[in-house]
Amino acid sequence: MDAAAPDAPRTDRPRTASGRRRAAIAEAGGEAGLVAYFKERVYASFTGLAIVMVVSQHPDDPAHAFLALVLGVVGIVTAGFVADIVGHLAVHRRFSSAGEVVVPVRVALGALGTLVVPGALVGAAWIGWIPAEVALSIAAWSYVLTLAVIGALVVRRAQLRWWQSLLAVGLLVALALLVLLLQTLAKSV
Numbered sequence: 291m292d293a294a295a296p297d298a299p300r301t302d303r304p305r306t307a308s309g310r311r312r313a314a315i316a317e318a319g320g321e322a323g324l325v326a327y328f329k330e331r332v333y334a335s336f337t338g339l340a341i342v343m344v345v346s347q348h349p350d351d352p353a354h355a356f357l358a359l360v361l362g363v364v365g366i367v368t369a370g371f372v373a374d375i376v377g378h379l380a381v382h383r384r385f386s387s388a389g390e391v392v393v394p395v396r397v398a399l400g401a402l403g404t405l406v407v408p409g410a411l412v413g414a415a416w417i418g419w420i421p422a423e424v425a426l427s428i429a430a431w432s433y434v435l436t437l438a439v440i441g442a443l444v445v446r447r448a449q450l451r452w453w454q455s456l457l458a459v460g461l462l463v464a465l466a467l468l469v470l471l472l473q474t475l476a477k478s479v
Contacts, residue, residue: 331403331404336433336469341358356416371394371395
């Protein structure tokens with residue numbers, strides 16, 4: 291059996307929903323679409339994590355925590371979608387066609403995926419199924435895990451030497467902590 295050429299397109303379908311979503315975005319929007327996909331997931335994850343950290347300071351109101359989380363993440367994702375539409379209008383001097391708007395819609399839906407687990411956890415606390423402190427703690431760690439996975443995917447796909455990969459991960463972590471600190475300060479003032 292002959293091995294396929296390294297640059298031959300892959301014909302196998304991604305197994306996960308997230309993988310299929312990335313493949314659809316890459317097919318419709320190319321590299322720019324994938325950049326937007328990862329960028330929006332990072333924005334939504336940082337926003338969700340910062341909100342969870344702030345509302346964790348007062349875990350006695352899980353309804354407030356749930357609404358703050360959902361509205362905050364939906365707000366940042368909507369802002370990203372609007373920014374894509376405005377950017378297209380500014381550069382191309384016309385609104386996006388139906389075919390062109392597919393990528394921003396898919397990117398936004400992918401970013402909303404970062405809300406599923408944390409939102410379900412905080413929602414479960416709101417209806418009394420689990421303690422709010424536990425839900426918020428697990429939600430925070432799920433955002434940390436999401437960011438770690440995105441960082442690992444980015445570094446793994448990059449063509450770097452081992453020490454450059456280590457440096458890149460270190461820089462990503464340092465920058466992530468800086469962004470998290472700034473967002474937490476902004477939301478708690």
